Amino acid sequence: xxxxxxxxxxxxxxxxxxxxxxYAQQGKPVKIGLLATLEGPFAAGxxxxxxxxxxxxxxxxxxxxxxxxxxxxxxxxxxxxVAVNATRKLVEQDKVDIMVGPLSGGEGIAVKEYSKTQPNIxxxxxxxxxxxxxxxxxxxxxFRFNTEGAQWMVGLGKAALDKGYKRVMVIAEDxxxxxxxxxxxxxxxCRLGGKVPVKAxxxxxxxxxxxxxxxxxxxxxxxxxxxxxxxxxxxxNQYEAAGGDKPMVGGSITVSQDILNYKGKRRDSLxxxxxxxxxxxxxxxxxxxxxxxxxxxxxxxSSGAYPSPSLFxxxxxxxxxxxxxxxxxxKGDLSDGQKxxxxxxxxxxxxxxxxxxKLDANRQAIGTTFITEVVKDSQGNLSNKVLRKVDGxxxxxxxxxxxxxxGSRDVPNCP
Amino acid sequence: xxxxNWRNAMNSGAGRAVMMNRGQAAVALPxxxxxxxxxxxxxxxxxxxxxxxxxxxxxxxxxxxxATPFFTFxxxxxSLALGLIALSLTFLGGYGGMVSxxxxxxxxxxxxxxxxxxxxxxxxxxxxxxxxxxxAVLISIVIATVGAAFIxxxxxxxxxxxxxxxxxxxxxxxxxxxxxxxxxxxxFQGFQRVHAPTVLGINLRDPxxxxxxxxxxxxxxxxxxxxxxxxxxxIALQGIRDNPRRMNALGFNVTAHRIAAYAVAGVMxxxxxxxxxxxNGLIGPGSVGTSWIINILIIAVLGGxxxxxxxxxxxxxxxxxxxxxxDMFDRERFNLVIGMVFLIIVLFSPDGLLGWWAxxxxxxxxxxxxxx
Numbered sequence: 012x013x014x015x016x017x018x019x020x021x022x023x024x025x026x027x028x029x030x031x032x033x034y035a036q037q038g039k040p041v042k043i044g045l046l047a048t049l050e051g052p053f054a055a056g057x058x059x060x061x062x063x064x065x066x067x068x069x070x071x072x073x074x075x076x077x078x079x080x081x082x083x084x085x086x087x088x089x090x091x092x093v094a095v096n097a098t099r100k101l102v103e104q105d106k107v108d109i110m111v112g113p114l115s116g117g118e119g120i121a122v123k124e125y126s127k128t129q130p131n132i133x134x135x136x137x138x139x140x141x142x143x144x145x146x147x148x149x150x151x152x153x154f155r156f157n158t159e160g161a162q163w164m165v166g167l168g169k170a171a172l173d174k175g176y177k178r179v180m181v182i183a184e185d186x187x188x189x190x191x192x193x194x195x196x197x198x199x200x201c202r203l204g205g206k207v208p209v210k211a212x213x214x215x216x217x218x219x220x221x222x223x224x225x226x227x228x229x230x231x232x233x234x235x236x237x238x239x240x241x242x243x244x245x246x247x248n249q250y251e252a253a254g255g256d257k258p259m260v261g262g263s264i265t266v267s268q269d270i271l272n273y274k275g276k277r278r279d280s281l282x283x284x285x286x287x288x289x290x291x292x293x294x295x296x297x298x299x300x301x302x303x304x305x306x307x308x309x310x311x312x313s314s315g316a317y318p319s320p321s322l323f324x325x326x327x328x329x330x331x332x333x334x335x336x337x338x339x340x341x342k343g344d345l346s347d348g349q350k351x352x353x354x355x356x357x358x359x360x361x362x363x364x365x366x367x368x369k370l371d372a373n374r375q376a377i378g379t380t381f382i383t384e385v386v387k388d389s390q391g392n393l394s395n396k397v398l399r400k401v402d403g404x405x406x407x408x409x410x411x412x413x414x415x416x417x418g419s420r421d422v423p424n425c426p
Numbered sequence: 427x428x429x430x431n432w433r434n435a436m437n438s439g440a441g442r443a444v445m446m447n448r449g450q451a452a453v454a455l456p457x458x459x460x461x462x463x464x465x466x467x468x469x470x471x472x473x474x475x476x477x478x479x480x481x482x483x484x485x486x487x488x489x490x491x492x493a494t495p496f497f498t499f500x501x502x503x504x505s506l507a508l509g510l511i512a513l514s515l516t517f518l519g520g521y522g523g524m525v526s527x528x529x530x531x532x533x534x535x536x537x538x539x540x541x542x543x544x545x546x547x548x549x550x551x552x553x554x555x556x557x558x559x560x561x562a563v564l565i566s567i568v569i570a571t572v573g574a575a576f577i578x579x580x581x582x583x584x585x586x587x588x589x590x591x592x593x594x595x596x597x598x599x600x601x602x603x604x605x606x607x608x609x610x611x612x613x614f615q616g617f618q619r620v621h622a623p624t625v626l627g628i629n630l631r632d633p634x635x636x637x638x639x640x641x642x643x644x645x646x647x648x649x650x651x652x653x654x655x656x657x658x659x660x661i662a663l664q665g666i667r668d669n670p671r672r673m674n675a676l677g678f679n680v681t682a683h684r685i686a687a688y689a690v691a692g693v694m695x696x697x698x699x700x701x702x703x704x705x706n707g708l709i710g711p712g713s714v715g716t717s718w719i720i721n722i723l724i725i726a727v728l729g730g731x732x733x734x735x736x737x738x739x740x741x742x743x744x745x746x747x748x749x750x751x752x753d754m755f756d757r758e759r760f761n762l763v764i765g766m767v768f769l770i771i772v773l774f775s776p777d778g779l780l781g782w783w784a785x786x787x788x789x790x791x792x793x794x795x796x797x798x
Contacts, residue, residue: 050761085752086760090712091618096500100749103496120618121708185606186614214606215614420608 040079041343043068043334044101046112046122047137047327051088052216052241056323057114060138062310063324064111066302067331069309075335076343083107089114091121098122102129108345109334110134114323116141116160116188123153131348133356135334138326142191142417145375146406152349154356156333156368157326158289158378158404160188161418163263164195165408166401167287169203170382171196171260174285176233178206179260182223182246183237185212185420192237192262194418195287198408201425207235208426217242220249227257237262243270251275261286264322266385271393281393284385289365290325291381291397302328302364329363336361366402377405486645490637499633499705501745506637506644507705509741510698512725513644513734514691517651520731521660522687523667526581528593530722531600532574532692533699534714539566540700541617541709542610553612559623567696574692575685582684597719605711616710620703630704640701644738647694651734654690663687728771730780739779743767 045064048057061084073080083105085097094113101107110132113122119139126134127150136144136155140163145155171179179200183189189212197207208231211223223246227234234257238246243265259281261270266286273281292303303319310316317324333356338345340355361368366379379402383395407415416422490498511533519525540546544562546554555562581592604611622630622639630636654660666673666680674680703709712718721744729740747767752760775781 088717091616091708091710092706092713095706095708096504096749099496099500103494103500104749117615117710124619124707185608214602 038078040081041075041109041338041345042081042083042105042107043331044083044085044098044105044107044110044112045137045331046085046087046094046097046101046110046114047323048089048114048118049086051090052239053089053114053323056138056321057086058315059317059321060114060323060327062306062316063320063326063328064137064331066305066309066324067328067335070305070332071335071339075338076341078338078343080335085112087113087118089118091117094118095121095125098125102132108132108349109338111327111331111334112137114138116144116186119144119155120187123150124148126150126153133334133349133353135330135356137330138323140191141187142194142406143187145373146417149373149375151374152353154333154353154370154374156330156361156363156370156376158368158376158380159406160191160263161195161198161408162376162378162404162406163289163380164192164287165199165380165404166382166399167196167260167285168198168200168205170285170287170398171200171233171235172203172205174233174258176205176258176260178208178231179233179235180227180231181207181210181235181237182220183210183212183235183262184215184217184239184242186215189237189262190418190420192418193235194423195408196235196260197423197425198410201423206425210420212420213238213242215239215242218245220246221253224250224253224255227255231257233258233260235260235262236265239264243267244273247273248275256280259284263288266383266395267321271385271395278393279387281385282387285398286383286385286395288322288381288383288395289378290320290322291383292319292395294365294381294397294400296364296366298362299364325364329361329368332363333359333361333368366400371405373406375406377403380404486641490634495633498637500749501742503633503637503640503701504705505741505745506640506738507698507701508722508725508745509738510640510644510647510701511695512722512729512737512741513647513651514694514698515722515726516729516731516734516737517654517694518687518691519726520733520736521655521667522663522684522691524582524684524687525590525723526577526593526688526691527590527719527723528574528577528597528600529691529695530699530714530718531597532570532577532695533702534600534604534709535573536566536570536696536699537620537703537709537713538604538611538617539569540703541620544620546617546620553610554617563700566700567693570696570699571689571692574695575689578685578688578692582681582688594719597714598716601711601715604714611711614711616708616713618708620709621707622704636704640705643697643701647697648734648738650694655734659683659686724768728768728778730775730778732777732780736778736780743771743779 045061047060048054068080068082083101085101087094087097098110098112102110113119114137116139119136119141120143122134123144130152132152134153136157138157140157140159142159142161181193183193201207209226209228211226213220213223236243236246236259261284263286266284270281306320306324312318337352337356337359340359341351345352357370357374368376368378371377379400381397382399382401384398385393386396387393489502493502511529515526515529540562542553543555543557543565544559545556577593577596580596581589584592604616605614607613622636624630628635630639662673662678662683666678666683670680706713725740725744726737728743729736729738747764751763754763771778775785
């Protein structure tokens with residue numbers, strides 16, 4: 012009985028809210044669904060992603076081509092099934108026109124699969140960076156304006172060799188995103204003659220790195236550490252306790268603010284760590300400086316934001332900006348199953364704070380990567396200095412389509 | 427019915443409990459006294475059907491015709507599938523006195539089975555065997571049931587909090603096995619695109635057919651449990667819950683009976699697991715992790731463990747909250763709402779929603795001074 016009651020009330024409310032309202036195209040607000048992880052391991056990153064997306068909307072004062080932008084937010088906890096449930100709710104229940112999200116790799120693949128069942132809605136990625144999302148069974152209505160994990164590491168192999176690291180050991184988490192990061196690094200590094208004798212794959216959220224530290228060979232010049240925030244700090248602590256002294260090469264989310272704020276004794280040894288990333292705090296192009304000042308103005312540290320926008324803020328900003336720029340290009344016209352809108356998105360050259368982005372045939376971004384190095388400023392704060400900027404990186408990492416293989420535990424390999 | 431009859435019924439019935447249905451029960455229980463009891467329970471089942479049963483049944487059958495596809499699929503089908511898994515816990519916990527936290531693990535074994543034996547896309551597609559869906563489903567349910575019996579065999583000699591601990595350990599161990607094994611479970615990524623099949627031209631992935639599929643199995647599970655509780659097997663199980671030593675003295679093999687109960691609950695959890703993996707279209711370690719272990723317990727406790735319907739009520743409240751809490755409150759703090767509602771329900775009614783309902787009924791519906 013109770014169930015009857017609850018369901019009837021809810022169902023009646025839904026019918027009343029959505030049943031009779033006809034869709035008018037022009038002048039009506041455009042609803043954009045925004046999905047990020049506000050729970051679970053990436054909660055802090057998800058909140059910053061939301062900030063980035065909000066910035067893109069606020070830049071246009073919440074209006075595009077005379078239509079108001081209405082953001083409907085949803086949260087997941089970085090699990091694919093939760094992300095699909097949240098997305099389904101936004102699309103089918105809240106009736107959003109455009110969907111922006113999700114945050115992490117596995118979620119991205121799952122939401123892409125779901126997007127195929129909703130051909131009249133346009134899905135734009137949040138910050139998920141799994142290669143497979145756009146390489147395996149791509150969906151015609153899923154767009155990704157950010158480069159992914161492997162692309163973020165292009166240029167780092169050469170930088171490592173320039174530093175004199177001829178043999179390295181890889182320590183990375185055991186799932187899709189680190190696979191692609193390691194591939195981005197190794198495909199270049201191996202081609203130029205570097206050697207990777209040992210790869211250690213550790214579980215995500217692992218607490219104990221003793222066995223990995225024991226496996227570090229004496230003759231490697233550096234460690235390639237592709238671990239996310241808390242895992243990286245744990246590893247550093249234990250490596251320090253074990254008396255390790257090898258220099259580090261970092262993945263894109265390894266040398267984040269978490270690590271730069273690291274207070275341990277080995278803090279100084281972080282200076283000189285190189286990493287590949289789609290964002291660099293100290294990049295001095297005026298567009299990027301403006302982005303950083305806008306972020307700091309809108310979200311002071313006292314409100315819980317980072318001192319400088321994180322990767323998630325930037326990437327969500329870029330994807331939300333793409334959604335709005337595309338809407339502007341078609342003058343807010345989403346008729347005919349959003350056909351025109353999608354065409355505009357595919358052909359658009361997106362201006363982002365870190366340079367121009369174009370899409371390839373699979374609707375995946377071709378963009379810029381920064382090679383950064385950790386430096387210490389006069390106040391003793393650590394920050395990332397831009398060593399090099401690599402433009403126009405595509406998803407094939409410069410290889411031919413036939414010879415390209417997706418990154419996995421064993422691909423690529425050069426012991 | 428005399429104690430001797432009970433004992434005879436139980437000793438012949440316990441071993442067959444896994445496959446027990448009406449027909450086989452009749453074969454297994456030839457004693458006249460027991461047969462009479464069965465007829466009685468049938469009559470009392472029919473006479474027990476009241477207006478509310480008809481209304482609820484009509485409602486759940488008609489539901490997809492006035493609800494949106496979203497409500498049919500995400501709220502309706504998901505609630506029922508989760509309810510079926512929670513029902514297996516209600517059966518074990520409420521009637522067997524064994525709170526098993528490993529029910530989502532059993533469901534997960536079945537779900538992984540469907541992905542591994544059937545068709546799914548892993549990053550490394552070579553894992554899935556691609557057998558016909560019905561073979562994959564049957565094998566998965568059998569394996570999950572054997573797994574459930576094994577979990578039962580491990581834990582039945584413990585009581586209370588120790589049962590909880592040991593089943594929790596099994597659940598967490600299975601989670602880490604899925605997370606770290608790559609040759610069979612495909613590690614962190616699990617399996618994508620595990621879709622419901624197309625049968626006789628009906629695509630079971632569509633909201634409407636999928637809802638009815640889940641509804642069918644939920645009703646089957648519900649009535650199966652209702653029947654079983656009045657069958658000698660269930661009555662003896664409740665006896666074991668209340669006084670295992672006495673039941674043992676009466677000649678029941680308490681351990682075997684409990685393991686059989688685990689296996690029966692395992693069948694329900696396995697069917698729920700298959701439906702859930704089809705609902706999600708994917709399975710990974712996250713689907714069997716600690717958060718889901720706790721969620722199933724929350725669902726069962728929320729609804730109330732006194733009656734099989736509690737599992738489904740709990741699931742509906744749970745799914746509605748998970749889906750809509752974010753709209754009701756500050757978006758960064760919506761988990762607070764979920765926690766508060768759970769707390770309020772459990773705080774004011776230790777017996778969940780059913781306890782609330784019973785309290786309201788006795789307060790308003792019972793004539794003053796009268797006894798019903």
